[in-house]
Amino acid sequence: MCGIAGFVGQGDRSVLLAMTNALAHRGPDGQALFVDDKWPVFLGHRRLAILDLAGGRQPMWNEDGQIGVVYNGEIYNHLELRRELERRGHVFRTDHSDTEVLVHGYEEWGKALPERLNGMFAFAILDRTRGRLFLARDRFGEKPLYFAQQPNLFAFASELSGLARHPGINTRPNLAALRKLFAYGYIPAPHALYEGCRKLPGGHRLSFDIATGALAVEPYWRFEIEPDEALGDRPEAALVEELRHLLSQAVARRLIADVPLGIFLSGGIDSSTVLAFAAQTVPADRLKTFTIGFAEPSFDESAFAREVAGAIGSEHAERRLDLDMARTMMASVLGRLDEPMADPSILPTYLLSAFTREQVTVALSGDGGDELFAGYDPFRALAPARLYARLVPDGLHRGARRLADLLPLSGRNMSLDDKLRRLLTGLSHRPALWHPVWMAPVPPDLMPELLEAPVSVEELYSEAIEVWQSGEPGKAHLDRSLEFYTRFYLQDDILAKVDRAGMMASLESRAVFLDNDLVDFCRRLPHRFKLRGNRSKYLLKKAVAGLLPRSILMRPKKGFGIPLATWLRSLPPEGFPSVPGIRDGVFERWSHEHRCGKADRRLALWAALSLKQVVAPVFGTREAA
Numbered sequence: 258m259c260g261i262a263g264f265v266g267q268g269d270r271s272v273l274l275a276m277t278n279a280l281a282h283r284g285p286d287g288q289a290l291f292v293d294d295k296w297p298v299f300l301g302h303r304r305l306a307i308l309d310l311a312g313g314r315q316p317m318w319n320e321d322g323q324i325g326v327v328y329n330g331e332i333y334n335h336l337e338l339r340r341e342l343e344r345r346g347h348v349f350r351t352d353h354s355d356t357e358v359l360v361h362g363y364e365e366w367g368k369a370l371p372e373r374l375n376g377m378f379a380f381a382i383l384d385r386t387r388g389r390l391f392l393a394r395d396r397f398g399e400k401p402l403y404f405a406q407q408p409n410l411f412a413f414a415s416e417l418s419g420l421a422r423h424p425g426i427n428t429r430p431n432l433a434a435l436r437k438l439f440a441y442g443y444i445p446a447p448h449a450l451y452e453g454c455r456k457l458p459g460g461h462r463l464s465f466d467i468a469t470g471a472l473a474v475e476p477y478w479r480f481e482i483e484p485d486e487a488l489g490d491r492p493e494a495a496l497v498e499e500l501r502h503l504l505s506q507a508v509a510r511r512l513i514a515d516v517p518l519g520i521f522l523s524g525g526i527d528s529s530t531v532l533a534f535a536a537q538t539v540p541a542d543r544l545k546t547f548t549i550g551f552a553e554p555s556f557d558e559s560a561f562a563r564e565v566a567g568a569i570g571s572e573h574a575e576r577r578l579d580l581d582m583a584r585t586m587m588a589s590v591l592g593r594l595d596e597p598m599a600d601p602s603i604l605p606t607y608l609l610s611a612f613t614r615e616q617v618t619v620a621l622s623g624d625g626g627d628e629l630f631a632g633y634d635p636f637r638a639l640a641p642a643r644l645y646a647r648l649v650p651d652g653l654h655r656g657a658r659r660l661a662d663l664l665p666l667s668g669r670n671m672s673l674d675d676k677l678r679r680l681l682t683g684l685s686h687r688p689a690l691w692h693p694v695w696m697a698p699v700p701p702d703l704m705p706e707l708l709e710a711p712v713s714v715e716e717l718y719s720e721a722i723e724v725w726q727s728g729e730p731g732k733a734h735l736d737r738s739l740e741f742y743t744r745f746y747l748q749d750d751i752l753a754k755v756d757r758a759g760m761m762a763s764l765e766s767r768a769v770f771l772d773n774d775l776v777d778f779c780r781r782l783p784h785r786f787k788l789r790g791n792r793s794k795y796l797l798k799k800a801v802a803g804l805l806p807r808s809i810l811m812r813p814k815k816g817f818g819i820p821l822a823t824w825l826r827s828l829p830p831e832g833f834p835s836v837p838g839i840r841d842g843v844f845e846r847w848s849h850e851h852r853c854g855k856a857d858r859r860l861a862l863w864a865a866l867s868l869k870q871v872v873a874p875v876f877g878t879r880e881a882a
Contacts, residue, residue, distance in 0.1 A: 259284040259315075260303040260760075261327040261402075262419045263381055264412035265390065265467055268299060275422040277301035280415055282593075283329070283760045291316045291325070296467050298383055298390070302327040316383075317356045319364060320348065323385045326359045329415055330378030330400045331767065333510035338362060338373065363391065371395075371462055371477050375510070375773040379457075381413060390465040396478050397625070397771050398446065398459025398748040401756060405454045406472055411465050416595040417450060427453040430872065432838040439699040439707060439864055440717040442599035443750040447474075450596050450871070459748050480743045481728065482736035485781035493799070496786065499778065500800040507772035508534040508621070516618040519545035521609060521766070522573070524561025525814060526632070526794055526801070527623025531769045532569055533804040535621065541570035547613040547620070548575040549605045553820040561809060568806050576612045578605050580824050591870035593761050599698040599864035600750050601821045606758040614762040624751055625770035628743040629779040630794040631735060631787040632814060635695055638680060639734050642691060646684055657681055675857060686714070688734065689725035692741055693718050698860035707843050707861075720745055735784045822859045826852050834869040 260280030262273065273290055281288075284303025291300040302315040316325040332338070335355035343349065347361040355376075362370045363382050368391060371378075377399035382391040392413060394402045403420050404413040407427070414420040421428050434448040444450060446458035457463055460478040465471070488496070508531060512518060520535060522528050535544055546566050550559030559575050566573035583604055590607045591597075613620050627633050649657070658681045683694040686701070694700055699707055701714050715722060724741045752768070759766045770776075779787075786796040798810050830852075833844035844865045851858040 259329040260415040260419065261301065261329050261379065261381060262412075262414040263298070263300040263327065263390075264410060264423055265296070265298050265465065266410040267297075267425055268410070268423060270299070272423055273299040273301045276412075276414055276419045277303055279419040279422050282763060283415060285763050287314065289315055291327075293383070293385070295385065296388065298467065300325070300327050300381065300383060315356060317351075317354070317360055319360050320350075324360050324364055324382065325385075326356060326363070326380055326382045328356050328359055328378060328380035330376055330380070330395065331355060331511075331765070332358055332374050332376040332378060333513070333772070334375040368462060368464065369477075377767070377771070379415060388467040390463075390467065392457060392463040392465075393477070394457045394459055394461055396460045396480070396773070396776075397743075397752060397768075398456075399752050399756065399768060399771065401753065402457045403449055403454055404457060404463065405451075406465075406470075407453060411470070411472065417454060418595050420454060421451065427451060430836055430838070435836065435838060435868070436704075436708065436712055436717060438597055438599070438868065439861065440697055440701075440704075441693055441745070441749075442696060442698050442860060442864065443746075443753065444596060444598075445720050445745050445749050456749075480740060480776070481780065482732070482739055482784075483780055484736070484783040486783060488781050489783035489786065493796075496782075496796060497799045500796055503772070503775040503778055504530065504769070504800065505534050505537060507769045507775045509538045510772065511621050511767040511769055512538055514619050517545075517616065518619040518621070519547055519613055519617040520571070521613070521620050521622045522546040522548050522562045522566060522571075523623070524548070524558040524563075524565055524809065525623065526797060526805075526809065527626030527770065528562075529565045529623075529805050529809055530626070530797065530801050531621050531623050532565060532571060533801055534769075536569050536571070542572065544569075544571040545616055546571040546573045547609060547616075548573070549609045549612070550575055550577045551605075551820065552577065552579050553823070556818055556820055561812065564806060565809055574612070574616075576608060578608050578819070580820075580827055582608070583819070583824060584828060587866070588870055590758075590761070591867045594757055594867060594871055596753070597864065597867035597871045598750060598754065599860045599867065600754050601819050601859075601863045603754050603758055603867075605819060606754055607761055610759045610764045610766070611762040614764040617764075619765045619767060620759070621767050621769055622755065623770065624755060624766075624768040625743075625747060625776075626794070626797065627814075628739060628747045629770055629776065629787075630797045631739060631784065632793050633742065634676070634814065635692055636735060636738060636788055637791055637793060638695075639691075639738065642680065642684060643688075643734065646688070654681070654684065658685070678857075689722045690714065690718055692738055693721045696746070698864045703861075707839060709838055709840055733784055735788060739784075739787075821863060822851075822857055825859055825862055826854075831866060832869070833865050834872055836868065836872065 260283030262276035280303045287304040289302045300316050315327050318325040332355040335358045338358045342361045351357045371393040378395045379400040379402035403417050405426055410425045412423050429452045431452045434444045434450055438444050446456040449456050461476050463474045520532050548559050548562035551557040679695045682700050683691040725737050755766050789795040847858040850856040
């Protein structure tokens, strides 16, 4: 895992050094700078050594020095690609570096290279013969990549903090991105926090012509649910066996490393599945598992993690996160996020990453399992939501919302009052908006309190609407929902959070469920094998039956949350960011309402605190009221 940065045009070596220094946490094992002697091209790299520790230095070049790459990630099928390229006549100089596969792969396949890669990656290739920079990001955007184009300048970096070190980059706030932050809880690609900066979306590639400045961005892959009924007509036992094979293969690919490796273990189905299949490749007593617990029982899953670790035999370790620890680390963690998000689980994710990094350099995770196998609660809510929307007239719906607002507020994880309020708020809108509104830190009816200028619901949730309207007209609601969560929530919230938390601790995380072959199987799997009645992850649970304790298979999903509502009432009042486009005093008022128990504003306030820590040095901060 590494950090990359570079630019074409105005600037010098000292600017490149500043950009790469901002990414030092992503690569503590080494730094390299390259300045081209023909083109005004500058490439920088920070290295976290995982594979080929001696021979994997970057930028890495082909034999004649015309093709070079800086790269962040891991290519899990690099050995297969290396053998194929060697058969085609390419000569490798490293022993087993996956980076060199990118160099020769680009020589052989050009811009079609990303389509052949099974892994997580963000890279920039300098093609000196054609005078071109070629950038690409993995299918799901596990590895981040930002870029900006201005007159006489094209620049890129793994994080906005690195990009912003170039003096030519505009760091004024992007108001559209801020509105998206409070609408979704994260900033969806291609939006970015700063004006003129963009995120290269997952599954996209970029070509930049050095001589003309022409820039082209295009998708090379997009997650789409395409149910194959022929697959669904096969005996269920055959599907279970194929899924087991794909899971075993995906885990084995991610166990390859030249450094110590462990597994994040929550006690849920997904991470427990990763451990169960890892124990089929590596002796269980050589596997290290890591868990974070909480003092508040409704959030604590550590007992389940211990149960799984004990059943499989891994070497298990855990730590506990409490309010005092959260108070101590909150400002530091949020300030290093690089881009604000409303997901409070960044705190336990960082603590888990730092704790894990004390013993290993790489950790496998179960991220992606909920999106592929319909594990989230909102998927189970779709059927009753459709029935409610069809039968309940607007007048009765408004009354139901008012009654729900009278329910006492609870700080418990997945509390009934919170789920009911969110459900009814979402049902005030058409189905395309149900999921984003259910998850919104600030729902549409509160946006006028937040924003100085009016904004339409269509503009706020344009990404969700586009996903819902794409594809075949008869596509099932569940399949449309899975596409929304996978394309946006997974990429710009879950994976971004895990990447930032891991990199703060210089830890590489690997998402087993995002293996190309496993994903392609799940895309074609009819949704009755994902959600059957009220049973989520139907086929996945069948595949791990007998490998995991029955209590783990039957337990309800908790999610990796923290007691945020309660903690925010205990923390001292905070100053909030003064940002153009957002009304003065709104966060202070919402904080007062939350602390007095008049309303639950936990996600809106967390988004504001996250925004404060990231942007306060740029935009300023108001003192707490």
